[in-house]
Amino acid sequence: MENNTKKVRNIGISAHIDSGKTTLTERILFYTKKIHAIHDVKGKDGIGATMDSMELEKERGITIASAATFCKWQGHEINIIDTPGHVDFTIEVERSLRVLDGAILVLCSVGGVQSQSITVDQQMKRYKVPCLAFINKCDRIGANPLRVINQLKEKLGHNAVAMQIPVGLEADLTGIVDLVIMKAIYFDGDNGENVRIEDIPDNLINEALKKREELIDAASMFSDELMEAALEDQVTEDLLISAVRSGTLARELTPVFMGSAYKNKGIQPLLDAVTNLLPCPSDVENEALDKEDNEKSVILSNSPDDDLVAFAFKLEDGQYGQLTYIRVYQGTLAKGMTMVNVRNGKKFKVGRVARMHADQMEDIDKIDAGYIGALFGIECASGDTFASLGTGLTMTSMFVPEPVISLAIVPKDNKSQINMSKALGRFTREDPTFRTHVSDETKETIIEGMGELHLEVYVERMRREYTAEVSTGKPRVAYRETITRKAEFNYIHKKQTGGAGQFGRVAGYIEPVAEEEFVFENKITGGAIPTQFISSCEKGFKQSLAKGPKMGFPVTGVKIVIDDGASHAVDSSEMAFQAAARGAFKEGYAKAGPVIHEPIMKVVVETPTEFQGAVMGSLNQRRGMIVGSQDEGPMCSIESRIPLAEMFGYSTVLRSLTQGKAQFTMEFNTYKKVPQQIMEELVEKAREEKKNVA
Amino acid sequence: MLRKLIRDTKDSTQTNINFNSTQAKIFHLKERSFRMLKNDLILRNPLRLMGYKAEEILTPGGFGAVLARAGVGKTSFLVQLSLNSLLKNRNVLHISLNDPVNKVNLWYKEVLSRIAEQYNIQQTDRLIETILPHRFIMTFRVEGFSVPKLEERLSDLTEQNIFSPQMLIIDGLPFDESIYEPLTQIKTLAQKNSLYVWFTMRTHRDEAMGPDGIPTRLIKVADLFEVVIQLQPKGKEIHVKALKGEGADSDHPSLLLDPATMLIKDQPNK
Numbered sequence: 001m002e003n004n005t006k007k008v009r010n011i012g013i014s015a016h017i018d019s020g021k022t023t024l025t026e027r028i029l030f031y032t033k034k035i036h037a038i039h040d041v042k043g044k045d046g047i048g049a050t051m052d053s054m055e056l057e058k059e060r061g062i063t064i065a066s067a068a069t070f071c072k073w074q075g076h077e078i079n080i081i082d083t084p085g086h087v088d089f090t091i092e093v094e095r096s097l098r099v100l101d102g103a104i105l106v107l108c109s110v111g112g113v114q115s116q117s118i119t120v121d122q123q124m125k126r127y128k129v130p131c132l133a134f135i136n137k138c139d140r141i142g143a144n145p146l147r148v149i150n151q152l153k154e155k156l157g158h159n160a161v162a163m164q165i166p167v168g169l170e171a172d173l174t175g176i177v178d179l180v181i182m183k184a185i186y187f188d189g190d191n192g193e194n195v196r197i198e199d200i201p202d203n204l205i206n207e208a209l210k211k212r213e214e215l216i217d218a219a220s221m222f223s224d225e226l227m228e229a230a231l232e233d234q235v236t237e238d239l240l241i242s243a244v245r246s247g248t249l250a251r252e253l254t255p256v257f258m259g260s261a262y263k264n265k266g267i268q269p270l271l272d273a274v275t276n277l278l279p280c281p282s283d284v285e286n287e288a289l290d291k292e293d294n295e296k297s298v299i300l301s302n303s304p305d306d307d308l309v310a311f312a313f314k315l316e317d318g319q320y321g322q323l324t325y326i327r328v329y330q331g332t333l334a335k336g337m338t339m340v341n342v343r344n345g346k347k348f349k350v351g352r353v354a355r356m357h358a359d360q361m362e363d364i365d366k367i368d369a370g371y372i373g374a375l376f377g378i379e380c381a382s383g384d385t386f387a388s389l390g391t392g393l394t395m396t397s398m399f400v401p402e403p404v405i406s407l408a409i410v411p412k413d414n415k416s417q418i419n420m421s422k423a424l425g426r427f428t429r430e431d432p433t434f435r436t437h438v439s440d441e442t443k444e445t446i447i448e449g450m451g452e453l454h455l456e457v458y459v460e461r462m463r464r465e466y467t468a469e470v471s472t473g474k475p476r477v478a479y480r481e482t483i484t485r486k487a488e489f490n491y492i493h494k495k496q497t498g499g500a501g502q503f504g505r506v507a508g509y510i511e512p513v514a515e516e517e518f519v520f521e522n523k524i525t526g527g528a529i530p531t532q533f534i535s536s537c538e539k540g541f542k543q544s545l546a547k548g549p550k551m552g553f554p555v556t557g558v559k560i561v562i563d564d565g566a567s568h569a570v571d572s573s574e575m576a577f578q579a580a581a582r583g584a585f586k587e588g589y590a591k592a593g594p595v596i597h598e599p600i601m602k603v604v605v606e607t608p609t610e611f612q613g614a615v616m617g618s619l620n621q622r623r624g625m626i627v628g629s630q631d632e633g634p635m636c637s638i639e640s641r642i643p644l645a646e647m648f649g650y651s652t653v654l655r656s657l658t659q660g661k662a663q664f665t666m667e668f669n670t671y672k673k674v675p676q677q678i679m680e681e682l683v684e685k686a687r688e689e690k691k692n693v694a
Numbered sequence: 695m696l697r698k699l700i701r702d703t704k705d706s707t708q709t710n711i712n713f714n715s716t717q718a719k720i721f722h723l724k725e726r727s728f729r730m731l732k733n734d735l736i737l738r739n740p741l742r743l744m745g746y747k748a749e750e751i752l753t754p755g756g757f758g759a760v761l762a763r764a765g766v767g768k769t770s771f772l773v774q775l776s777l778n779s780l781l782k783n784r785n786v787l788h789i790s791l792n793d794p795v796n797k798v799n800l801w802y803k804e805v806l807s808r809i810a811e812q813y814n815i816q817q818t819d820r821l822i823e824t825i826l827p828h829r830f831i832m833t834f835r836v837e838g839f840s841v842p843k844l845e846e847r848l849s850d851l852t853e854q855n856i857f858s859p860q861m862l863i864i865d866g867l868p869f870d871e872s873i874y875e876p877l878t879q880i881k882t883l884a885q886k887n888s889l890y891v892w893f894t895m896r897t898h899r900d901e902a903m904g905p906d907g908i909p910t911r912l913i914k915v916a917d918l919f920e921v922v923i924q925l926q927p928k929g930k931e932i933h934v935k936a937l938k939g940e941g942a943d944s945d946h947p948s949l950l951l952d953p954a955t956m957l958i959k960d961q962p963n964k
Contacts, residue, residue: 631830
């Protein structure tokens with residue numbers, strides 16, 4: 001393994017689903033000679049693209065898990081993380097971006113900037129990942145890369161500038177014009193592997209000159225040298241590239257490349273751009289928190305000689321045990337060394353170290369700072385930090401959203417039961433947005449996640465990878481309970497029948513509070529409740545929150561103030577006050593106008609305009625509130641707020657309404673009160689379920 | 695006084711009051727104060743403050759325009775007019791040819807939060823909740839906008855009972871030489887559906903003006919408008935002046951907009 005981080009690029013390929021990023025990765029691997037044949041996603045040869053390593057992904061034609069792989073181009077080592085495009089799997093995208101230094105934002109030249117591109121772009125902004133854009137599918141009917149560049153500017157606010165223009169479009173796409181070297185580039189051979197550089201065709205010279213001027217104008221904002229050279233008409237290739245690089249690294253300029261991965265056009269220049277324009281690990285400043293110094297932030301040195309700091313960004317269970325994908329930020333992770341998992345303080349010895357290529361691997365001796373690799377047989381969770389002994393540095397934790405949907409699963413037989421728990425153990429370690437627990441009432445296993453598809457994919461994976469046959473219940477929405485007004489309570493818990501007695505009185509009030517889950521305030525004066533029992537009271541109230549008295553959903557947005565009470569010298573105990581607090585909560589809660597809240601999702605549908613009416617109708621039927629519609633030429637996007645409970649099965653409905661031409665994204669927006677009629681239905685349903693359980 | 699009452703009732707414990715009348719009714723104080731708050735905001739609507747007595751200064755199918763140079767506050771002014779209708783539970787279709795849906799949405803939030811700040815209102819979230827179902831934002835690109843297209847979209851909404859607007863706000867329509875035809879088409883549409891329509895109209899610094907202050911390039915279409923209001927920056931203030939319609943000839947003093955908030959300034963004599 002070479003050790004020159006200047007020649008390392010850790011990049012991600014992020015984009016809207018179906019914009020062709022897996023195909024693009026496949027082509028990159030082919031041209032960098034990592035693979036020797038090209039297999040298309042959903043291809044007729046049945047092999048599928050190399051990066052889609054999971055069987056399920058091959059079948060659905062989507063990429064779920066981000067497979068890390070590395071390749072070499074022009075003396076540079078490129079580590080690629082193929083990121084998923086569906087919104088349900090954004091935790092994967094987020095994790096990938098956390099460890100990347102740069103990214104290629106793939107856009108479809110027909111679909112342009114779609115809502116998922118906006119989500120991905122926001123994530124890149126959050127992690128300050130510099131990116132370049134690749135407008136793919138220029139061979140498709142309706143391709144218009146210039147429109148996409150405008151969308152990049154208007155919709156995403158990028159300072160996008162074309163680095164190339166296409167030679168021909170749609171079926172006539174034959175190559176591209178490079179605006180830096182001012183030559184036309186064609187891609188010959190069966191797989192476009194032979195690059196032929198020629199003069200720009202006469203009909204494109206004027207446009208190329210105009211676009212080059214625009215490029216120089218934009219780039220000269222980042223280089224005085226280029227500005228001067230431009231004034232004297234002496235712009236050199238190096239000057240121009242270095243100025244574009246400065247703008248890109250500062251995230252103030254987005255160079256735009258184009259081509260068609262499927263038709264093998266424009267990939268090699270894109271690889272050149274990755275090496276020329278995207279940052280190497282030492283260009284990026286990474287921070288860690290020092291656990292031993294009050295979590296003070298520390299800038300990591302990126303030097304292979306310093307103490308080790310490495311980040312486990314992805315886990316996978318393979319045939320050899322657990323595989324942990326790792327990014328080393330500082331120091332060197334070598335075979336046989338001892339390191340510590342900073343989260344739990346566990347020490348362990350590094351066994352096998354490998355470099356991954358989709359689902360194949362290559363054994364190596366060490367991973368240097370700036371590189372991505374994989375470890376075998378290490379027990380850890382994703383998001384853990386590994387460090388040298390005595391180093392308390394931990395990488396900042398990632399933003400993990402709360403799950404909004406749950407599903408009961410029941411194994412078909414004993415064998416499935418065992419496999420299911422193995423699978424669940426692994427999935428929860430791999431994906432922090434996927435959670436599981438056993439229901440107290442029904443004793444069923446409940447899985448929770450970020451959307452219907454999210455859970456569906458895990459159930460499928462249980463079946464395929466673990467042969468765990470499970471039957472699923474209906475998806476359940478994560479409802480919550482809260483109160484609407486202030487109410488007082490004054491509750492005495494008294495039990496004096498045989499044995500040690502119990503006594504405690506708790507009085508005060510309960511009121512709604514915004515933006516906080518639970519607030520507890522002690523206003524007791526004069527020792528009405530002895531100090532040692534105050535925490536028992538708080539504990540008692542907290543216990544009550546887990547299961548609301550109204551419907552059994554978790555209670556949030558509640559402030560409890562206790563201002564009076566009474567105790568007994570002998571009979572008062574921690575238990576007695578916990579019980580008194582639970583009773584007090586029940587008493588106050590009933591008077592405080594309890595209501596049920598449900599998760600409301602922000603749903604954005606992108607559809608050809610001819611289906612706009614039908615789509616709006618379908619959203620409206622789902623208790624949805626349409627915020628607005630945005631006309632964007634042949635496509636339009638409709639933004640709405642819809643209760644999650646109404647969104648089950650919407651993808652099928654949308655597909656049949658729009659001949660499969662529309663797509664939608666869904667993300668959690670807020671919690672809102674459930675309308676009275678729906679609440680009654682819920683109460684009725686809960687009652688019936690209780691009856692069934694009994 | 696009214697606002698003090700609202701604040702007092704909000705702070706007090708929520709109780710039910712049982713009026714001993716022949717028909718006993720229960721009023722929730724919180725609800726009542728919220729209704730009062732809405733009414734208070736309606737009373738502060740810029741047009742009413744300009745001296746218009748009627749609730750709607752336009753007749754059904756009528757056009758109104760807000761005229762100003764770029765960046766003076768046309769959109770903000772129209773959003774205030776729109777909010778006034780929304781507070782009265784009237785449906786407003788806001789059409790923007792400049793901004794995406796999110797930005798228009800932001801305009802509303804921004805104006806509402808400024809109003810909330812100015813009048814010390816604490817229930818903005820709830821206010822937004824109540825007005826949202828009455829608002830629909832539709833955005834087009836300028837080059838892609840046409841009246842038949844708008845009609846098609848509108849029928850998508852009305853035929854499925856998704857949304858039936860009573861007021862139309864059209865922001866960003868370019869008033870150039872070719873405006874006469876689309877305007878007459880919109881007029882027909884507005885009359886057919888009894889819509890009140892407000893436009894923003896951008897003027898230019900060195901533009902030739904007619905005697906009534908309306909730009910000469912618009913004289914041909916001026917007859918279509920019942921009300922024309924001009925926003926004019928003078929020093930540190932923005933004057934709101936009626937060029938056409940009720941109040942145009944009256945001695946009613948022109949209103950002032952605070953350029954920082956784009957809201958009508960509280961004037962001591964009001």
